Amino acid sequence: MTEITRNIGLSLGADICWPACYEGIMRRLDLRIPHQGNTLRMHVERVTIEPFDLMQSCKYDVVIDRLTHWYHTSREWIKKAIVMNDLYVFNNPWAVQSMEKHTSYCAMMRLGMPIPGTWMIPPKDYEPTPDLQPTLSRYAKLFDVGRLGPKLGYPLFVKPYDGGGWRGVTRCPDEAKLRQAYDESGKTVMHVQAAVAPFDRFVRCIGFGPQTHSVLYDPDAPLHDRYTMQRDFISQKELDHLRKITLTINAFFGWEFNSCESLRRDGVWHPIDFANPCPDSQVTSLHYHFPWLVKSYIKWSVFCAATKRKMRQTLDWTPFYEIAAGEGTFEEKLDQYAQIADQRFETTRFEEFCDKHLGHLDEVAHEFFGTEEAKTAVRQKVTALFPQHEIDQFTELFFNRIQEWRRVEGR
Ligand SMILES: Nc1ncnc2c1ncn2[C@@H]1O[C@H](COP(=O)(O)OP(=O)(O)OP(=O)(O)O)[C@@H](O)[C@H]1O
Numbered sequence: 001m002t003e004i005t006r007n008i009g010l011s012l013g014a015d016i017c018w019p020a021c022y023e024g025i026m027r028r029l030d031l032r033i034p035h036q037g038n039t040l041r042m043h044v045e046r047v048t049i050e051p052f053d054l055m056q057s058c059k060y061d062v063v064i065d066r067l068t069h070w071y072h073t074s075r076e077w078i079k080k081a082i083v084m085n086d087l088y089v090f091n092n093p094w095a096v097q098s099m100e101k102h103t104s105y106c107a108m109m110r111l112g113m114p115i116p117g118t119w120m121i122p123p124k125d126y127e128p129t130p131d132l133q134p135t136l137s138r139y140a141k142l143f144d145v146g147r148l149g150p151k152l153g154y155p156l157f158v159k160p161y162d163g164g165g166w167r168g169v170t171r172c173p174d175e176a177k178l179r180q181a182y183d184e185s186g187k188t189v190m191h192v193q194a195a196v197a198p199f200d201r202f203v204r205c206i207g208f209g210p211q212t213h214s215v216l217y218d219p220d221a222p223l224h225d226r227y228t229m230q231r232d233f234i235s236q237k238e239l240d241h242l243r244k245i246t247l248t249i250n251a252f253f254g255w256e257f258n259s260c261e262s263l264r265r266d267g268v269w270h271p272i273d274f275a276n277p278c279p280d281s282q283v284t285s286l287h288y289h290f291p292w293l294v295k296s297y298i299k300w301s302v303f304c305a306a307t308k309r310k311m312r313q314t315l316d317w318t319p320f321y322e323i324a325a326g327e328g329t330f331e332e333k334l335d336q337y338a339q340i341a342d343q344r345f346e347t348t349r350f351e352e353f354c355d356k357h358l359g360h361l362d363e364v365a366h367e368f369f370g371t372e373e374a375k376t377a378v379r380q381k382v383t384a385l386f387p388q389h390e391i392d393q394f395t396e397l398f399f400n401r402i403q404e405w406r407r408v409e410g411r
Pocket residue numbers: 116157159163164165166167169193194195196197219261263272273
């Protein structure tokens with residue numbers, strides 16, 4: 001029997017806590033996966049930043065990327081390695097680069113999802129480029145932003161078409177606020193979107209390959225309490241519904257990890273923000289849910305590395321559109337979209353693989369999240385984000401919530 005090493009690269013920026021836990025658990029797992037008469041071993045290392053020859057080979061089988069949406073040398077290295085060396089990366093860098101919130105709204109509207117009514121408006125202000133004046137004076141139609149209010153209804157939201165991190169989001173209860181939000185939006189291209197209001201549930205569903213995890217979210221709470229620890233907040237049927245929504249979005253866009261926000265009003269789930277292809281993975285926001293996420297990182301990356309499944313390098317939307325154009329209710333279509341997603345994510349094969357080769361992960365993770373090593377990872381993240389005098393308090397808070405997870409769900 002020969003040992004074959006599969007190399008998993010972590011492409012990281014400011015992340016501290018999840019990679020430390022990922023590495024700690026992988027070390028303890030010490031995987032030896034039988035494969036065609038040989039034994040597969042997993043080697044994990046962090047990807048470095050350096051000049052590269054476009055013709056160079058790539059030592060990684062899989063790269064988990066959380067950097068390249070803003071650090072473009074690495075993005076271009078990853079694109080080169082996919083194109084030339086068949087590297088498997090999540091997420092697909094072209095899909096991250098070109099599909100913003102706006103495209104995701106349009107596409108999911110076409111698939112029939114009840115996305116709130118949304119308009120795009122030209123920016124209030126511009127960079128003074130040479131062609132600007134002739135272009136605007138010839139083609140830009142004068143408009144009155146206030147006229148969108150009655151069309152969409154109040155309250156509404158003014159927010160960047162490619163948003164993220166709650167930047168530039170304004171809730172407008174009336175026309176005066178709508179005008180003010182537009183006046184203050186500067187050079188940013190904005191959406192004006194009908195509010196889902198009042199809603200009675202706000203759920204964030206995190207998707208990782210075929211794995212999903214729904215969390216009741218409280219947008220008004222301080223950052224460390226927004227992901228609530230509530231359980232049984234919606235029915236199993238609704239959980240399944242949100243799972244299908246999330247997997248459909250992720251399969252459609254080639255995002256293997258992403259999170260999808262949906263609001264429930266009058267029993268209907270409205271997705272409002274689902275272009276988050278580098279979703280929050282920090283213990284300081286996820287706390288209780290953090291171990292689920294770390295385990296999901298491990299399972300999906302090991303599955304992809306061990307099986308050497310092929311990365312989907314280009315997106316194929318045709319099968320989704322064919323279903324959308326066909327007969328049936330949205331629920332029936334959603335079932336069919338989700339079937340495509342399950343095929344693309346190889347859900348059945350993945351679950352069999354985990355049962356067979358990662359059966360000890362639950363126990364190893366349960367033990368790991370009680371160790372000093374895990375606590376140090378939490379402390380390091382807290383130290384990076386919190387003022388000195390709050391470090392002890394918040395380290396305890398987050399670590400205790402993880403211990404709660406160990407008590408409730410960890411085995
Ligand atoms: N149509 C809507 N109806 C109700 N609430 C909304 C709507 N759009 C946005 N919001 C509220 O504003 C918040 C921020 O909006 P959104 O999620 O679209 O922006 P974002 O910048 O992507 O935020 P984040 O990165 O924090 O998820 C949402 O979490 C929600 O509380």
